[in-house]
Amino acid sequence: MQTYVMVMVALVIVMTIMDMLHKKSAKYFFANAKKAKTNATTELGAGDKIGIAAATIVTDVISAGEFHNPVRRLVHLLTMYGFILFNAATAIMIFSADGANSMWTQVWHIGAIMLLVGSFWFWFFFKVDVVAEGNSPFSIDLKRDAFSLSLMATSVSALIWSFNGNAMGWEFGFVILATASLFGGVYWSKFSHMFFKPFAAYDKRITKADGSAENLPTITRDEKDQRERHSMELLVDAPMDMGLGIKREKPQHY
Secondary structure, three states: OHHHHHHHHHHHHHHHHHHHHHHOHHHHHHHHHHHHHHHOOOOOOHHHHHHHHHHHHHHHHHOOOOOOOHHHHHHHHHHHHHHHHHHHHHHHHHHOOOOOOHHHHHHHHHHHHHHHHHHHHHHHHOOHHHHOOOOOOOOOOHHHHHHHHHHHHHHHHHHHHHHOOOOOOHHHHHHHHHHHHHHHOHHHOOOOHHHHHHHHHHHHHHHHHHOOHHHOOOOOOOOHHHHOOHHHHHHOOOOOOOOOHHHOOOOOOO
């Protein structure tokens, strides 16, 4: 099992690098950062960057602050922390001399249950093609749904295996198959997104703080210079919250 875990970790690392090379995400990130530095209006010190990094970790990583819908945030946090607890407890039980401690067994089960609830909740109530496009939750596209299906299969198979007494039969084979598809399918799934997201969030905060603003306009409609532009004539007296269509009623009338 120790060898299997190390192989899975190696697969995640190798396939994440392959994903970066394929999408050229690292190249884009550094090129964009260089461009933003050229357009910056404020020079940030080490203290500023440390503060921004801390804010990114607390808001964008630990508490998933980018989700304005509190229920969607709860689903994300359940899945994320369930995944972390489940894998951390698995690693400790396999590699540590203290792995037989019942506390880690409890943590393992709590993580698996959180992962199950979060992943299934997302699949049936928040998956974009189901919620926004009215498709059946049982309509599956392996290329699109590989990550979600692997998470669901991992939590279900782990709990079935535990419920049936940790037998070395088909239940254990189900666990191995599910986890291998999860960690071995990084290149074809959204798994690597978990590593890119914090860096993207940090970069976004940096560009806002140094004035480069991702090369986007920085003035808003309530500022005098913006409201006096020729193209704003028809919107001068319009309410400031006009056009926030993203906050309208959800499209669920099928």
